[in-house]
C-alpha cells in the first residue's frame with residue numbers, strides 16, 4: 001500500500017463501500033433471502049451482493065406497468081452470467097446449459113455476450129440454487145462475472161494459430177484464476193460447501209473491500225483486436241516469435257462508459273506500459289489490480305474505474321507503482337499491429353489441421369426463431385461435435401476443432417438450422433447491439449430489438465450508393481454505459497430516450513479511435529437520414545479503400561478524438 005495520501009480520494013465513501021465491507025466476504029444475508037417466499041427478489045444489500053456471484057436481479061420492463069396496475073410486485077427474476085475465460089465451452093457443457101435455458105428460464109434463450117460468455121435471462125428464485133449446482137456439476141461457475149472484481153478474462157477467439165492461441169488461452173485462464181475472490185462464499189451459498197468463518201478469510205489481491213469498481217482484462221493476439229482492448233482496464237498483447245509466445249505488451253486503463261451530461265466521465269483508450277516476459281504476467285496482473293484497488297476513487301463510483309485513476313495520478317506514477325509492486329521494469333513495447341476486429345466467418349483451417357467454423361449469431365441471441373431454429377441447431381451439433389465451442393467477444397459462436405471428416409456433416413447441420421447462411425451481409429456481421437430492453441434496468445432506448453431493422457436500412461443505403469459490398473462498424477447501445485461498445489464504432493448510437501440516441505461518428509475499423517458526438521438526442525428516423533447522406537458523400541469522395549470512419553474524419557465531418565480526457569466533449573468544426 002502506498003504511503004502517499006494524495007493518491008487517494010478523500011471524502012465520504014460511496015454506499016457500495018459500506019455494503020462490501022459489511023458483507024462478510026460477499027455472504028451478506030443471501031441465504032436468508034433465498035429462503036424467503038414472500039418476495040421473488042433479493043433485498044437490501046443482497047441485491048448488489050449477488051452480482052459478485054454472477055447474477056443481477058431484473059424484471060421484464062415490457063410488463064412492469066401492467067403488473068403495477070394490478071398491484072403486483074415486478075416479476076423479479078435473475079440474470080446469470082457465467083465465467084468462461086477465453087469463451088471456451090465443451091459440447092457436454094453446451095447441452096447442459098441448453099436444457100436449463102429451455103426448461104428453467106422465462107425467455108428460453110442462451111445469450112452470448114460482448115465478453116465471450118453466455119447469460120441466462122429470467123431465472124426465478126426457486127431455480128437459482130439448483131442452477132448453480134447444475135453448472136458446477138459440469139465444471140462452470142459464475143464467480144466474479146459481475147461486481148467490483150476482475151471479470152471474465154477475454155482471449156482472442158479463433159484458434160487458427162493453434163499453438164500461440166493455446167498458450168494465450170492458458171494465460172487468460174491463469175489470470176482469471178489468479179485474480180478471483182478467495183472467499184468461500186460462492187461454494188457455501190450455492191454448492192452447500194463447508195462453512196468457513198469469514199473473519200478467517202483473506203483477499204490478498206482484491207482486498208477485503210474488493211475493488212472500487214468493475215475491472216476488465218484481456219489477452220489478445222494481434223493482428224486481431226476482436227476483444228476490443230480499449231474497452232478494458234488491463235490487456236496483455238501477445239508477442240510471439242517463431243510460433244512461440246514470448247511475452248506481452250501491457251496496456252492499461254481503457255473503458256467506454258460515460259454518464260449523459262457529466263463531463264467528468266468519458267470513454268478512454270488504454271495506455272501502453274511496455275513489454276514483459278511471460279514469467280512476470282501474474283505479478284503484473286496482480287500489481288495493476290492492487291494499485292487500482294488502493295488508488296481508485298471509492299468516493300464517487302462514476303469516477304472509480306482504472307481509466308480515471310490513471311488520469312488523476314498520471315500514467316507514469318501508476319506505471320512506476322506497478323513496476324515496484326511487481327518487481328519488474330517494463331521494456332519498450334514490441335512491435336505489433338491490429339488490422340481487424342470482426343470475427344472470421346466461415347471455415348478456417350488451423351495449423352494443426354483442424355477446422356473452425358465461425359457462425360454469425362445476430363445479437364448473440366440463441367433461441368429457436370420462426371424458420372431459424374438456432375438453439376436446436378446448436379444442441380444437435382453439440383451432440384456429435386468432437387471439438388469445443390468458442391464464444392467470441394462479438395457475440396458470435398465458433399465450432400472449433402472439427403476434424404476434416406466431420407466438416408461436411410457439421411456444415412450441413414448449421415445450414416439446416418439457419419446457423420450458416422450465405423446471404424448474411426458484411427454490414428450485418430459488422431453490426432452489434434447490447435441487450436437493452438426488456439431485461440436491462442438501465443436501458444434508455446432499444447438496442448438489440450432495434451438492430452436488425454436498422455441494419456436492413458443501412459444495407460439498402462450502401463446498395464443505393466453503389467457500395468453493396470462495403471460495411472461500416474455500426475454499434476448500438478441502449479444507454480451511455482456502452483455495453484455494445486458503440487464508443488469504438490465507426491457509427492455509434494448511444495440511447496438517450498425512447499427512439500432517441502446520440503449519434504457518434506469517426507471510430508476506425510481497428511478499434512483504436514473513439515468516435516465523436518455528431519448530433520445529440522435525435523430520433524432514429526433522423527439518424528437514418530444523416531447516415532444516408534453521409535454514405536452518399538463517402539461513396540462519392542472516398543479515397544480507394546478508405547473506410548467510413550476514416551473518411552468522416554478526413555473530410556472534416558467530425559474532429560478526431562485524440563486524447564479523450566481533454567477533447568472528447570469538444571464540438572465539431574461547424575457547430
Ligand code: SRM
Pocket residue numbers: 056058079081112113114115116117118119145151152214216228231232254255256257258305364395433434435436439440441442481482483484485
Ligand atoms: Fe454491461 C451494466 C449487459 C458488456 C459497461 N451491462 C450492465 C447490466 C448488467 C445492467 C445493470 O447493471 O443492471 C446489463 C444487463 C443487461 C441484460 O439484461 O443482460 C449489461 N454488458 C452487458 C452485456 C450482456 C451486453 C451484451 O449485449 O452482450 C455484456 C456482458 C459482458 C460480460 O459477459 O461480462 C456487457 N458492459 C459491457 C461492456 C463491453 C465490454 O466490456 O467489452 C461495457 C463497456 C466497457 C466498459 O466497461 O467500459 C459495459 N455495463 C457497463 C456499465 C458501465 C460501467 C462503467 O464504467 O461505468 C454498466 C453499469 C454499471 O456498471 O454501473 C453495465
Ligand code: SF4
Pocket residue numbers: 434435436437440441442443444447477478479480481482483484
Ligand atoms: Fe443496459 Fe445500457 Fe448496457 Fe445496454 S448499454 S445493456 S442498456 S446498461
